[in-house]
Amino acid sequence: MSDAQGLAKYSEAMRQEIAQARELVAQLHAQLPRYELVVWTAGNVSQRVRNPEVADGSADVFVIKPSGVAYEELTAESMVVCTLDGELIDGTRAPSSDTAAHAYTYQHLAHVGGVVHTHSTYATAWAARGEEIPCVLTMMADEFGGPIPVGPFAIIGDDSIGRGIVQTLRESRSPAVLMQNHGPFTIGKDARSAVKAAVMCEEVARTVHISRQLGDSVPMRSEDIDALYARYQNVYGQ
Numbered sequence: 001m002s003d004a005q006g007l008a009k010y011s012e013a014m015r016q017e018i019a020q021a022r023e024l025v026a027q028l029h030a031q032l033p034r035y036e037l038v039v040w041t042a043g044n045v046s047q048r049v050r051n052p053e054v055a056d057g058s059a060d061v062f063v064i065k066p067s068g069v070a071y072e073e074l075t076a077e078s079m080v081v082c083t084l085d086g087e088l089i090d091g092t093r094a095p096s097s098d099t100a101a102h103a104y105t106y107q108h109l110a111h112v113g114g115v116v117h118t119h120s121t122y123a124t125a126w127a128a129r130g131e132e133i134p135c136v137l138t139m140m141a142d143e144f145g146g147p148i149p150v151g152p153f154a155i156i157g158d159d160s161i162g163r164g165i166v167q168t169l170r171e172s173r174s175p176a177v178l179m180q181n182h183g184p185f186t187i188g189k190d191a192r193s194a195v196k197a198a199v200m201c202e203e204v205a206r207t208v209h210i211s212r213q214l215g216d217s218v219p220m221r222s223e224d225i226d227a228l229y230a231r232y233q234n235v236y237g238q
């Protein structure tokens, strides 16, 4: 299942980048069950591969998992390659059912290099309530720069989910959005960063939920959130 030309129209350098992305995306998929962010075949990870021959990014592609394949069966070879229009250009199976959402996000957020979707329990419980996760932890200020916002309810099948992701994240520093009644989508400079955001999103969703059972959380000052975010994003681990 590929278009007539497949990857032949891309440079050798880009084909090597795509091969490396297949290896990486296959490995990163294993992190979703490892951190208990998905069950069965739910969830997906993708990474953009930029085409240096077209500066506006319109000729970029991305690597994503095939739809409905068990995590233990995912390999680099089984990963599929799509255009930013969501069209399959190389792969032996149909791409993820969330391909349109990933594609729309890459099309409209040029800085995004990786997208992840999970159904992690606590973050999805907040999504079921349509309630953003308030920024009441320094860990949230570090990673999300504020609350984790809720995106609109959208049914899979067209650009709706992608539009909801983009319109929500454009208004937030957060790399995670809780799509109402569905679950979290995360973005990053690459797929590994987006997977990290998905792991941290579930962690804080759980902690803040538990805190809520014990009483009211103590709000954080915006200036403290800003300072923590700036430190973590620009200094930590450098």
Ligand SMILES: O=C(CO)[C@@H](O)[C@H](O)COP(=O)(O)O
Binding pocket: 041, 042, 043, 044, 065, 066, 067, 068, 069, 095, 096, 097, 098, 117, 118, 156
């Ligand atoms: O929530 C959804 C559908 O929006 C996905 O997480 C599916 O559960 C996984 O679909 P594939 O990536 O296997 O097509």
